Amino acid sequence: MGHGFIDRSSRLDSYVHRLDARTKIILSLLFVILEVSIPPRHLLAFVIYAGLLLWTVALSRVPLGFVLKRALMVLPFSALVALGLPFFRGGELIVFWGIPLSVTGLWMLAGTSIKSMLGAVAFILLVATTPFSRLLDGLRRLGIPMIFVDMLALTYRYLYILMDEATRLRRAAIARGYAPKWLPQAVIVGKLVGNLFIRSYERAERVYGAMHLRGYNGQIPTSASSWFPIHEKIGLVVIISILISVRLFIQ
Amino acid sequence: MHIPDGFVSGTINSATAAISAVTLVLSVARVKQECTDKRFAVPLLATIAAFVFAAQMLNFPIGGGTSGHFLGAVTAAALMGPWSACIILSVVLVIQGLLFGDGGITALGSNILNMGIIGGILTYPIVRGIRAVLPAGRTGYFIAAAIASWASVMLASSFCALELALSGTSPFAVAFPAMAGTYAIIGIGEALITVAVLTAVAAARPDIVPAWARLEKTTQSGKMGKSVWGLAGIGLTVALLLAVLGSPFASKSPDGLEKVAEEKGFMAAGSKDKVVWQNILFPEYKIESIESGNISTSLAGVIGTIVVFGFGFGAIRFMVRIPAKTDNSAMK
Numbered sequence: 001m002g003h004g005f006i007d008r009s010s011r012l013d014s015y016v017h018r019l020d021a022r023t024k025i026i027l028s029l030l031f032v033i034l035e036v037s038i039p040p041r042h043l044l045a046f047v048i049y050a051g052l053l054l055w056t057v058a059l060s061r062v063p064l065g066f067v068l069k070r071a072l073m074v075l076p077f078s079a080l081v082a083l084g085l086p087f088f089r090g091g092e093l094i095v096f097w098g099i100p101l102s103v104t105g106l107w108m109l110a111g112t113s114i115k116s117m118l119g120a121v122a123f124i125l126l127v128a129t130t131p132f133s134r135l136l137d138g139l140r141r142l143g144i145p146m147i148f149v150d151m152l153a154l155t156y157r158y159l160y161i162l163m164d165e166a167t168r169l170r171r172a173a174i175a176r177g178y179a180p181k182w183l184p185q186a187v188i189v190g191k192l193v194g195n196l197f198i199r200s201y202e203r204a205e206r207v208y209g210a211m212h213l214r215g216y217n218g219q220i221p222t223s224a225s226s227w228f229p230i231h232e233k234i235g236l237v238v239i240i241s242i243l244i245s246v247r248l249f250i251q
Numbered sequence: 252m253h254i255p256d257g258f259v260s261g262t263i264n265s266a267t268a269a270i271s272a273v274t275l276v277l278s279v280a281r282v283k284q285e286c287t288d289k290r291f292a293v294p295l296l297a298t299i300a301a302f303v304f305a306a307q308m309l310n311f312p313i314g315g316g317t318s319g320h321f322l323g324a325v326t327a328a329a330l331m332g333p334w335s336a337c338i339i340l341s342v343v344l345v346i347q348g349l350l351f352g353d354g355g356i357t358a359l360g361s362n363i364l365n366m367g368i369i370g371g372i373l374t375y376p377i378v379r380g381i382r383a384v385l386p387a388g389r390t391g392y393f394i395a396a397a398i399a400s401w402a403s404v405m406l407a408s409s410f411c412a413l414e415l416a417l418s419g420t421s422p423f424a425v426a427f428p429a430m431a432g433t434y435a436i437i438g439i440g441e442a443l444i445t446v447a448v449l450t451a452v453a454a455a456r457p458d459i460v461p462a463w464a465r466l467e468k469t470t471q472s473g474k475m476g477k478s479v480w481g482l483a484g485i486g487l488t489v490a491l492l493l494a495v496l497g498s499p500f501a502s503k504s505p506d507g508l509e510k511v512a513e514e515k516g517f518m519a520a521g522s523k524d525k526v527v528w529q530n531i532l533f534p535e536y537k538i539e540s541i542e543s544g545n546i547s548t549s550l551a552g553v554i555g556t557i558v559v560f561g562f563g564f565g566a567i568r569f570m571v572r573i574p575a576k577t578d579n580s581a582m583k
Contacts, residue, residue, distance in 0.1 A: 029356065036257050036357050073352045074255040080433065081258065081415060084425055112420060115257020120352035127350055135349075147279060147293065151342050154297030155304070159346070162298075162305035170309060186311035186440040190447020193306045193321060197330065197448060198455050200302035204295045211294060218290040 009062045010131045016060035017129045021138025023232050028126040030240060032119045034247045040111025045250045050114075052243075053121055062128045071120040082112045132156055140222065150220050158203070166196055252322075252411055252434070253347060254362055256355030260418035267414065268360025274368050275341055281334040296335055300342040303327060307343075311440045319437035322407070324370025325400040326445050329378070330452060330459060336371035365410045370403040377402055393446050400445040401563060404438035405431060435559050442563075490556045 086105035303323040310318040327336035347353040385391030408430040416423035
């Protein structure tokens, strides 16, 4: 079935795609930690960070529309939490079309919206330029315990299969006339979810049986350690120092 | 309820990340210790994590065209045990944050604390506590699961509001009503779904439900006993106390109108802003506080609590009859 596979563009070829997964993980994480810590009024720092990020997107040849569409995921939470801030926060007020708005609240709304978008875009770019298996390999080499890496790998393996299963269950229910309108009908969704649970559990039993037959002993085998190229290490240090100096000196 | 990047401060994120990391390591140790076939644990937990992810796709209607989705914390805890549930939900949150931009990477610690640890582990004692008071048997089991599901969603959203308030992003008085109000209703859907899932699984594969074997032995009680009403009374009293004592505390930030009144000189008494929490990373952020209208807020809190309690109790009574009627129809 047609899923918008998130790492669809990860098999493209570009400079960003060819980088070691570790380089990209460290840079994405540092980028987000630093951009999140910028005070809302330091607009220039945000502009530089956004510029660097967009430049990387362009360099990676991943379609910008694809990245932005994915990043819109953060909006519902912002709407629930941040949209009310200009009306409630105290301090200095400006009147806009007859409505008093708090300046601090407006900065807060702008700050959280920009930060959440930048964070989302950075990680969507990471996943869009790195096949998931290589991303997991990078995580493992960066010291994430094997049990979590294995679990992420298997979850990802069965994610789309079970999403298809859920879609089939819902389609079958709709074919039998299920058209929910009010809250107590959530019980029917519960029955579908229960059915999905049993199918998932039984799939896990079959999968484990098959893995067992092929000699699985609690560890998924991985390839030998790979070389971390020296020019990537140098590039990593350069970009990290740019990011940190922008954060520290530009206000 | 997935917090994106930029909403929670660095200090709070570091603290929640530390709590989450320690709890996860503990959970892994407990699961390794408890399970009979250790090699089955990784594929099983991974598949159930994929299941939780897929189940969150199935939206349920709330009314007025809006819909909510299932969280799955209590379902996972009831079917897989609390420690496994914590691991499962954390894996789901990592995948959602990493692959789908749903929940920020820097806020991962907070999200795991709110949904994985509180939803998966902390609701387990709630289930135990309620079942100790209720008559043994399936009815008690389902009521406990329903209340715990509702509580898991409410606690998660309250903690979310608390983290936002401590970060200085949104005053508790703004974030808490928005979050708790929305999730008080979504929580009812969560409770209905949890009970329906447990019913369906118990009908088709009773061997999977850990508590089921013990429930089979005890006599089935058809009606709600007197202790249910006793428990409901205790719950309502606690909730009302919290409403009376808690809501004035929650409403110490001025809204826009109050501020205007103040500046234009409508308010006779001067009120001073006070820095309650100041963050190292965000020196500009602070929580302002003034005292006003304690009694009216308490009253509003009490009325709100009674309305929500009545709705919730009615929904649970409505729901408890369902397992008896359609016990195995889901699987045929």
